[in-house]
Amino acid sequence: MRAETRERPVTAGQLPTIGELLDRQGVLAYVLLLPGLLILTAFIGWPFVTSLWLSVTDQSVSTSVVRFVGLENFTDELRSQIFLQTLRNTFVYTGVTVVFKLAFGLGLAVLMNQSFRLKNLARAALLLPWIVPTALSAIAWLWLFDATFSVFNWAIVRSGLADRGINWLGEGQWAMTSIIIANIWRGTPFFAISILAGLQTVDRELLDAAAVDGASLWQRFWRITIPLIRPVLLIVLLFSTVQTISDFQLVYVLTRGGPANSTHLLGTLAYDVAVRAGQLSQGAAISLYMFPVLIVCVVALLVYMRRSST
Amino acid sequence: MLRREITTPTDRLFSRRRFIYYSAAFAAAVACGPAAAPATGAPAASASGPVQLKGTKLNLLHWTSFVPDEDKWFKETLVNDWAKPNGVDLTIELVAANEAQPKIVAALQAGGGPDVMLLQWTWAHLYADKLSDVGTVAEKVGSDGGGFYDAAKQNAQVQGVWRAVPFGITGNAVHYRESLLKQAGADKFPATWSDLAKVGADVKAKTKLFYGQATGHSFGDPPTFLNPFLWSFGGSETDETGKKLAVNSAATKDALVAFKDLFDKAADPQCLSWDDSSNNRAYAAKQIWGTLNGASIYLTAVTADPDLAKDTQLVLLPAGPKGQFSLGTPFQYAIPKYVKDPGPARELVSYVMSPKTYGGFMKAGKGYTLAPYKKGEGELWPSSDPKFDPFKKIGTLTKWYGYPAPPSPAAAESGSKYIVVDMFAKAAQGDTPESAMSWAEGELKKIYKL
Numbered sequence: 001m002r003a004e005t006r007e008r009p010v011t012a013g014q015l016p017t018i019g020e021l022l023d024r025q026g027v028l029a030y031v032l033l034l035p036g037l038l039i040l041t042a043f044i045g046w047p048f049v050t051s052l053w054l055s056v057t058d059q060s061v062s063t064s065v066v067r068f069v070g071l072e073n074f075t076d077e078l079r080s081q082i083f084l085q086t087l088r089n090t091f092v093y094t095g096v097t098v099v100f101k102l103a104f105g106l107g108l109a110v111l112m113n114q115s116f117r118l119k120n121l122a123r124a125a126l127l128l129p130w131i132v133p134t135a136l137s138a139i140a141w142l143w144l145f146d147a148t149f150s151v152f153n154w155a156i157v158r159s160g161l162a163d164r165g166i167n168w169l170g171e172g173q174w175a176m177t178s179i180i181i182a183n184i185w186r187g188t189p190f191f192a193i194s195i196l197a198g199l200q201t202v203d204r205e206l207l208d209a210a211a212v213d214g215a216s217l218w219q220r221f222w223r224i225t226i227p228l229i230r231p232v233l234l235i236v237l238l239f240s241t242v243q244t245i246s247d248f249q250l251v252y253v254l255t256r257g258g259p260a261n262s263t264h265l266l267g268t269l270a271y272d273v274a275v276r277a278g279q280l281s282q283g284a285a286i287s288l289y290m291f292p293v294l295i296v297c298v299v300a301l302l303v304y305m306r307r308s309s310t
Numbered sequence: 311m312l313r314r315e316i317t318t319p320t321d322r323l324f325s326r327r328r329f330i331y332y333s334a335a336f337a338a339a340v341a342c343g344p345a346a347a348p349a350t351g352a353p354a355a356s357a358s359g360p361v362q363l364k365g366t367k368l369n370l371l372h373w374t375s376f377v378p379d380e381d382k383w384f385k386e387t388l389v390n391d392w393a394k395p396n397g398v399d400l401t402i403e404l405v406a407a408n409e410a411q412p413k414i415v416a417a418l419q420a421g422g423g424p425d426v427m428l429l430q431w432t433w434a435h436l437y438a439d440k441l442s443d444v445g446t447v448a449e450k451v452g453s454d455g456g457g458f459y460d461a462a463k464q465n466a467q468v469q470g471v472w473r474a475v476p477f478g479i480t481g482n483a484v485h486y487r488e489s490l491l492k493q494a495g496a497d498k499f500p501a502t503w504s505d506l507a508k509v510g511a512d513v514k515a516k517t518k519l520f521y522g523q524a525t526g527h528s529f530g531d532p533p534t535f536l537n538p539f540l541w542s543f544g545g546s547e548t549d550e551t552g553k554k555l556a557v558n559s560a561a562t563k564d565a566l567v568a569f570k571d572l573f574d575k576a577a578d579p580q581c582l583s584w585d586d587s588s589n590n591r592a593y594a595a596k597q598i599w600g601t602l603n604g605a606s607i608y609l610t611a612v613t614a615d616p617d618l619a620k621d622t623q624l625v626l627l628p629a630g631p632k633g634q635f636s637l638g639t640p641f642q643y644a645i646p647k648y649v650k651d652p653g654p655a656r657e658l659v660s661y662v663m664s665p666k667t668y669g670g671f672m673k674a675g676k677g678y679t680l681a682p683y684k685k686g687e688g689e690l691w692p693s694s695d696p697k698f699d700p701f702k703k704i705g706t707l708t709k710w711y712g713y714p715a716p717p718s719p720a721a722a723e724s725g726s727k728y729i730v731v732d733m734f735a736k737a738a739q740g741d742t743p744e745s746a747m748s749w750a751e752g753e754l755k756k757i758y759k760l
Contacts, residue, residue: 061415062719064439080756081749082727147580148592169583170526172739256408256527258728259582260735275412277726278436278719280419 054284061278073285083286086257086264089176090290093265094244097183101240102233104184105191110221112192113199123196130189138253141182145169145254172262175255179263182250187243191236198232199225231304238301242294266290361653364397368654371413371424373641374404376590376606380675387670392661398654407529407586411726421648425655429642430529431725432465432710432717434474441473442645447656448472451663455683459705462682464717466642474642475659476682481638481704482534483624485593485607486600490517499600499625503542503568506628510576513599521576522598524584525735531586532731533711534637535602535627540565540730541713542630547724547754552715555760557733558751565630566734566743573738582735594618602627604639605678605701626700626707638680638708665690680704720758729753 021027055073059066077083112123129137144151145168153165168178202225210220226233248267251257257264257272264272266289274283375381384402393400403424405413410430417423418440434441448466452458458466462476486499494512510521524531540546544561548554556562573581584592589601594610596618601607611619627636643663645655661667665685672681672692680686680701687702712721724730733750737743754760 060719061418062436062439076756079752081752147578147583147588148595148597167579167583170580171582175583255583256585258527258732258735259525260732260739271412272727275415277723278415279723 051284051288054281055288057281059281061280069281073281074289077282077285077289082261082264083269085261086266086269086286087289089263090245090265092176093180093183093247094241096180097187097244098237098240100180100184101187101191102237104188105195105236106233108188108192109195109199112196123193126192127189129186130193134186134249135253137186138182138250141178141185141250142169142254145178169255170259172259175259175263179251179254182254183244183247186250187240190240194232194236195229198229202228234304235301238297242297245290245293361657363654363657365399366397366654367399367401368393368426368658369401369403369424370658371403371405371410371417371427373407373410373428373430375675375678376586376604377609377675377678380671380679383671383674387674388662391667392658396657398658400658418646418648423646423648425645425649425652426658427644427646428477429474429644431640432712432722434466434642434644435468435717436719436722437644438468438471438473438719440647442647442649442652443471443473444475444643444645444656444659445472447660447663448475450660451475452683454685455663455665455668455681456685456688458683459708461638461708461710462640462642462705464710465640474644475663477641477643477663478679478682479638479640479704479708480530480604480678481680481701481708482531482602482604482636483626483700483704484600484602484628485622485624487596487618487621488623489621490519490599493517499623500628503539503572503628503630507568507572507575510572510600514576517599519597519599520578521572521600522584522589522592523577523581523601524586524589525582525731525738526584526588527728527731528585530639531584531589531601531603532728533725534639536569536731536734537637537709537711537713538627538635539569539630539734541635541709542627542632543568544630544632546714547712547721547730547750548715548758548760550714552712552718552721552758553760555751555754555758557754558747561632562733562747562750563743566737566746568630569734570737570743577738579738582738605676605698608697609676609678622697624697624700626703634707635709636704636707637710638704640682640708640710641679677701724754724757727753727757729757 022031056068056070057066058069058072108126112119112126116122143149147167147170150165150168152168156162156165167174169175206224206228207220210224215223246267247265248271251263251265251268252271255263257268261269266286270283270287272283273286274280277283370384372381372384381404384404388402389400392398407430410428411433413423414427414429414433414437417427418437429437448458449472452463458476459479462479466472466474466476484499490513491497491499491509494509494516496509496512500506500509506521514520523535525536526532540562543565545557545559545565546561547557549556589598589603590607590610592598593601593603593607594615605624608619608622608624611622627634643659645652645659649655662671665681665683668681668686669690669692672679672686672690675692677691677693677698681690682705684705687705691702710717710721711725712718715721729750733746736746736749741749
């Protein structure tokens with residue numbers, strides 16, 4: 001392609017045209033970044049700053065005049081048993097599900113990394129729980145755990161394991177177990193596929209060399225594979241922790257935080273308080289209790305990524 | 311100074327610069343489009359003259375009724391009989407009862423949304439500052455309808471100002487299967503809670519079916535069963551003034567003990583997870599012998615399972631030591647302050663609530679939603695089915711969140727947080743009454759700021 005070169009004189013003090021400005025890489029970079037920045041500012045930055053402001057005021061849906069109350073909303077919540085129970089629930093839910101998702105995801109990824117017939121179909125099927133919208137899959141789980149029509153209970157009773165089924169969503173501990181099961185089901189594919197991608201980067205020659213040197217299967221996995229996929233594991237763990245701690249849909253559809261608040265998470269309680277009860281400031285304060293945990297995750301992630309890149 | 315430009319023929323056709331120009335122009339066009347479009351809003355209503363409806367756009371936010379014919383009435387009859395003849399472009403948005411509140415809060419906070427919204431419970435007290443005074447409409451509707459029931463008025467009137475117009479009450483009655491009751495040796499439904507525990511235990515022993523009552527986090531059945539239960543023992547969240555907590559009391563303890571007894575003997579632990587539709591499904595599937603619900607269970611059975619309908623009887627809740635209580639689910643129409651010209655919205659509410667129109671609506675819904683005024687149980691009564699008669703008493707009998715104190719934002723907040731429901735659920739799960747009461751007191755202290 002032939003390039004034309006034109007030159008035109010620019011007198012001193014003359015303002016550059018828009019076209020000339022866009023030809024400067026520094027300017028163009030910001031122009032291209034602008035849409036993304038605007039979207040992030042409008043849909044994440046602004047709501048976040050608003051929630052920070054809300055959390056230090058006494059705004060509710062019923063008030064027109066707003067007062068600054070400092071950290072009162074945060075300290076008030078610490079006196080609420082519902083909030084303390086919710087905090088415990090959130091940590092139990094996040095801790096247990098992330099551990100199980102990691103274990104199952106790792107197992108599935110190792111399995112999917114083997115050669116077998118219909119491997120591609122199996123890999124595609126593996127992603128289904130992750131692809132299906134959470135609200136839809138949660139409704140399916142609702143029926144599976146339904147007090148009257150649970151297929152699990154039908155199987156338990158028909159197989160003679162028990163005279164009556166389990167009260168899945170009606171008893172505090174079983175309700176927590178139920179939402180944990182549903183979350184593990186939904187989140188495991190994310191771990192499995194991410195770890196599978198990591199496994200496929202592991203150099204087979206390293207594993208073969210270790211095998212020749214007499215390393216057992218377990219030793220090869222633990223001493224070679226795991227260290228090599230550690231970056232992937234860490235990133236997946238952090239992402240999953242962030243997503244799980246702020247979970248909402250699953251609990252909202254399955255239990256709405258009941259029975260007697262035994263499955264409330266910070267997200268669902270914040271929703272109940274802010275939207276249903278109209279206490280916007282309290283709801284904002286509750287949701288911001290997630291922030292320290294999330295910020296630790298994000299900082300850890302950024303530090304790790306920076307170290308990896310250097 | 312020389313500036314140098316390097317261009318290619320392709321650049322001239324679609325250079326990155328042009329791409330950005332075009333993108334910016336397109337974005338500007340999209341952003342300005344709606345604002346630049348000519349306004350099609352309602353013509354301003356004259357303060358002195360009649361409201362001009364022709365060409366008006368109205369958006370009505372309504373709940374999705376458990377009786378589909380009620381929704382049909384709004385979508386077809388209201389549109390054909392009122393909107394079209396008046397030249398009103400009426401949009402009716404139906405949302406599930408549990409999903410209505412987020413929409414309403416979002417609209418009120420954003421300052422834009424539906425022109426008329428259907429509130430539930432005591433929400434008018436929660437959102438009072440953001441709702442227009444609809445006194446003229448409410449007074450006329452009340453007077454034409456033979457006077458509002460006390461609860462309907464209490465829920466809609468905030469410190470003497472009508473912040474909403476009462477729309478209706480979804481009455482609740484115990485639906486029970488007569489044949490199963492008779493199998494257990496009882497000839498009629500128990501009149502007191504203690505008798506219900508005894509009879510319920512007998513039916514359970516004889517038929518393996520239980521009395522199924524939702525006690526989970528859901529808007530209707532759990533509070534409409536448990537609040538009257540508490541009141542019927544003399545318990546309440548606060549005293550009559552609403553200035554002093556009263557939940558930690560001997561009366562509440564009695565209620566919790568009685569509920570635990572009833573729950574253990576006659577109900578089933580799975581009820582702790584039930585929402586408003588769980589008991590409907592369980593009753594239709596003949597998994598339970600009795601439950602408190604709106605008439606939707608019976609009305610559905612009439613067409614879907616006539617034998618079940620024939621065997622079903624309806625009765626109001628049993629009484630406790632302090633009497634018989636009821637808590638129907640109340641609804642009200644509110645017009646937010648952000649509606650610049652509330653005239654057409656008021657016209658719409660006036661039309662729907664006029665006894666003549668409302669009578670047609672009640673007939674379409676077969677009496678599922680009861681009128682908030684006294685003509686509803688008289689000349690407008692839509693059902694010739696004697697089984698429906700208990701519903702005639704609901705309007706008079708029903709109380710409100712926060713009873714015996716007047717409704718308040720705190721009482722509404724407590725209801726939204728399921729404090730009474732969870733107090734009973736805790737007792738049913740095995741907490742001591744003292745522990746459940748103390749928990750509720752702690753939460754109520756925070757809510758009522760006492």
